[in-house]
């Protein structure tokens with residue numbers, strides 16, 4: 445079976461408290477666009493989107509931050525621009541989308557313009573909780589996989605390297621997901637996570653338990669990690685999960701209150717793994733897969749976010765990160781949903 449590994453996504457988080465910082469966010473976005481090999485026109489689009497969304501965070505959100513996620517899969521490249529604040533929320537989204545509601549005062553910009561430039565544009569806003577915006581800029585519009593996948597993976601404050609990582613792989617028949625959390629944080633944790641991603645790349649065609657056992661072998665020379673692998677066979681009603689250590693895996697149902705936590709065994713991949721076992725969980729094309737490291741607390745409930753499950757997985761990951769990251773650790777959230785079903789029409 446031909447299975448294709450999904451690159452090494454790049455993440456940047458840029459704090460935006462006032463109007464001096466959108467420039468920094470724009471430069472970071474241009475750097476990611478260059479690294480991905482975007483042409484000049486597409487890079488220009490990314491820069492406009494990032495500038496406008498970070499201004500929006502500063503002016504209307506009362507400060508917050510922008511997360512940039514650069515993805516590469518086969519020929520497809522995309523940058524997800526996520527703007528997050530914990531402000532008072534946008535009371536009238538339709539009015540905010542109208543041209544003229546620009547935070548920069550420059551004609552031709554504003555959220556309306558951003559929505560026209562972006563290949564995907566979504567807002568999730570709640571009074572007093574804040575606003576999360578996603579604008580995706582793609583170099584082309586092909587499909588990345590049979591599932592839509594979004595993620596946020598951000599190091600603890602003060603570290604450049606993230607000790608968490610994730611990877612995905614897809615074939616025509618199956619998708620495989622891994623989240624890994626190298627023990628501790630900083631470069632040594634990042635090294636363990638990096639070895640895990642390389643190992644996943646090599647063995648992602650195998651079953652989850654086999655992948656985890658390969659990880660265990662490969663991570664012996666590292667500090668060790670928590671890791672979990674989930675496998676979805678397209679069109680089948682079972683998800684297979686295998687985890688060791690503190691990675692949360694959840695099957696989320698379209699009913700916001702119903703989420704099923706999957707079982708991981710205790711242990712440290714690379715050092716001490718008493719048991720590697722696969723567990724099967726019911727899966728449907730209306731379910732969502734959420735995996736996260738322990739940099740995200742487990743107290744979240746989709747009931748607090750009516751309508752969020754109908755949004756893009758990148759926006760779901762970003763909102764969980766904004767509201768539930770522990771701050772004292774690297775934090776990673778990976779969300780995958782079947783593409784075929786549009787939950788909005790349910």
Ligand SMILES: [Mn+2]
Nearest residue numbers: 625738739773
């Ligand atoms: Mn951790």
